[in-house]
Amino acid sequence: MRFFLILSFLSITFSAFSQSKITYLDSLAQSIKKLPVKKQLELITTIPYGNFVAEVEKADSLFRKAEQIALQLEDSTSLGDVVFKQGQLKAYQNRMDESLALSLRAIKIFEESGNLEKAGIAYGGLGYNLKSNNLEKAKQYMQKSIKLLQQANDSVGINPVYDNYGVVLNRDGQNDSALLYQQKSLRIKKALKDSTGLGYSYANIANTYAEMEDFRKAKAYLDTSLVIRNGIADNYGITVNYVQKAEILVLEKKYMEALENFKRCASLAKQYKYLHLEQYCYEQMENTYLKLSDFENAYFWKEKFQSLKDSSNSLKVNSRIEELQIQFETEKKEKLLAEAQTDILTKEVEIKSRTNWLISAIGLSFILALFGFVVYKQQKQRNKQIIKENQLKQALIKIENQNNLQEQRLAISKDLHDNIGSQLTFIISSLDSLKYFEFNKALIYPKFESIAAFTRSTITDLRDTIWAMNKDEITFEDLKLRIINFIEAAKASLLGIQLEVNFVNSKEDLALNSVQGIDVYRIIQEAVHNAIKHAKPQKIVVNFMQNANEVVVEIIDNGVGFYSNGFVTVDRGNGEGGTGNGLHFMQKRAEEIKGKLLIIKQNPGTKVQLNVPLRE
Incomplete structure (x- = not known):
């Protein structure tokens, strides 16, 4: 199960806000009009996370204004902050390509200005946004973020990165490690008395316990999260709670209850313009209806999901829609066939009128199938070429490794010949020379002891050399x-x-x-x-x-x-x-x-x- 959470990477101290006709961002936009531009920039870049995710479109307008001011003032730190926040907003608006571009731009700004602490925060955001497309790359960027923030001893900045890294590890099936990082984040939030952040931590831990099938703990943590979020009117957090509860119900196979929570989440996401979350709910409703074998509703929600889906994934989505449509049409046709057996004569005229349409459809299907076959053959040929190239590279690497190993063993063999051989020759010569001595204990026993000590040293050298030869x-x-x-x-x-x-x-x-x-x-x-x-x-x-x-x-x-x-x-x-x-x-x-x-x-x-x- 994939839990759909996006946490803050910039601000941990959140303020509660109420939803009224004059919102926090409306009030801010009015109050800064007559202020100096430097003060305007400061107020916009410090908008609490809970406020700007509550009104993404208004926040986007303010951030674009702040970007222009930062460029005018040549304030690289503020420019990096506002560009990174714009990237977060694009993720909420389901414009992931723009989000990725803005995150990379923010990292470049921070690194060029030498602000590695904020670069660490931005790396964390970039890694988290890549979790759906490239999990290994996501973990790599988040590990880099944690390293930079630990070096800077920035507990405030590293707090949400720990939380989000737990979510990424959860996706990778590393539930125990995920729980470790999420508990770290929870302890920091408690120390900071961060009420809004606590809502996210409790919800993330609930997700991990659900993956571990400990539903009792999962529900307890999720209930705690909902109490906190209701208390501070966290619109995004409340919306996410519905989808989290639904996912736990799916794991418990309580599909109808899960569907009600998915629908409630989708409705709120649409109201607050959280497009990524609305799309995610549609996809989960489709999957849940499929578990119930209700293909008609599954197809309906798949259509809703498709309307929000990124154009870059259209080929995959279209294939999935076609599959659902075939399942739906198959069930429908089976019912029509049973009815047609009792009324076949009355349908003959209608069938004839559809003949021409069917011929056209078959012709079109043939053309599409032919096109698909050609594409398939080309791709198959490319895949074969890639496989051959990889096999050749692996063979060359193997040969090189064998040559290196042979060179090492030859070097050690030479050492064995030169060192151990000369020592053994000395022992033999020493033993041969003893036959020229008269047997006298005082004279000959020290010779024996000397030869024995030298022999023991030679054995030790031989063992050391064999030890090295037996290892790559x-x-x-x-x-x-x-x-x-x-x-x-x-x-x-x-x-x-x-x-x-x-x-x-x-x-x-x-x-x-x-x-x-x-x-x-x-x-x-x-x-x-x-x-x-x-x-x-x-x-x-x-x-x-x-x-x-x-x-x-x-x-x-x-x-x-x-x-x-x-x-x-x-x-x-x-x-x-x-x-x-x-x-x-x-x-x-x-x-x-x-x-x-x-x-x-x-x-x-x-x-x-x-x-x-x-x-x-």
Whole structure:
């Protein structure tokens, strides 16, 4: 079920108004005539939401006047406000193409003037208006709106966006998430003591409970909404309440009661010129009569709906009308056939007189069918071409991915050969050399222990390499667990050195390819080992961070420091430097993954910093 609500994105503090001969907008139009234009602009742009939706045509006239004043005064903020409100009014008048154009114009004005807070509000309105045509795009714009308004800490502006985002999630079947955002909005409205806004929040929550088939709660929230709206004479809200009640009754299969509420809503919508809501009610009455198999009334309300329907959707609407007409005519003809069996002779003359008309109709139908067939064949051919193009693109992507994966595995295989192979060769050589030693415990047992330790290190390196080879990509979680395991294993031999690891600003969906993952892991290992072996630190800290386009790893110690020169950038301030196989190993690893390795002198200690670009 689609609940038809449009909420405010600009004003939360609404004022009650009464419907009399001199309305709020009439009074405002008269009172501002003699005021300076700047004051006129201020009063028009701050018209409360409840007032301008109550009289859309009068509001439209005032907003057009305000637009001219804002252009004259070169007031971009007021111009953006009034253009956005014009977009809202066009939605109420069922002129969605104009509404979309005005919303986009307002966003452009706000962004060019650097007013990102109001741009966030406009993005929310744009997303909400797209919910019927492009649900994914609607969610994308509303999420952008929420992000901008949260950054601005604007509880007033974000309040209706939360409410409307709940409606969009409701359409997408995410009822639990919808309820979460609607309850957030309700809490803000209560804090602001926003009586008109509360009417909308209670009604939206009622819709969500109805979708969840909790009709008891749905009716309770809807009744609360109606009490609030009646109390402040909210014409639009009262009108919407009828359609909401009808939709709940449809879910309960109480179709006749639902029809009465749809008709009441349509009548009020027509009176107040809410064309989008009037059209929606006609469509729902058609659907409800279809559930009752009352094709005659369904066809009648479909005709009413069609008269308000956008011309851009005429092909789809005409097809639906034709379907209803066929159903209606079929039922009618079945009844006529039963009557004709008893009076067939008297109908012969009438049948003959219709023959010529039928021939003409058949001829016209044949021409239309032929035209439709040609269009169908052309469209079918285009669809086949599109499918072939997509299949080719997917095949190329698959080949590219396989090539990338093969390159990564070849790189790791080379690492396995160069690193693990050389280590195994060393172990074999060490074992062979033992046969030249005399068996002496004091001499030969330390050799055994040294070979065993080196073998355990080789096994660990081999496991790490196999771990990387078995993965198409290494996620943040994989790397995090591997580093923690390494740190925990290292703590056993630290001899009082404190070791700390931090993961800062890292996202769960971070992914490196297998070569990047193993090289980052090896560089961290080597840097920690170097610090333990050479720097004599009291503490070593490993920081793992993610920026916009790169991963940054820092290994920081507070020891005596170690120097590097030539192949590594070193920030020491005195030109001192040195070399080491461990540093060369880290530099080589960094270059393999197109990373940047910095070794920076600190007071006290040293910082090893690795910057790795993320893959696109």
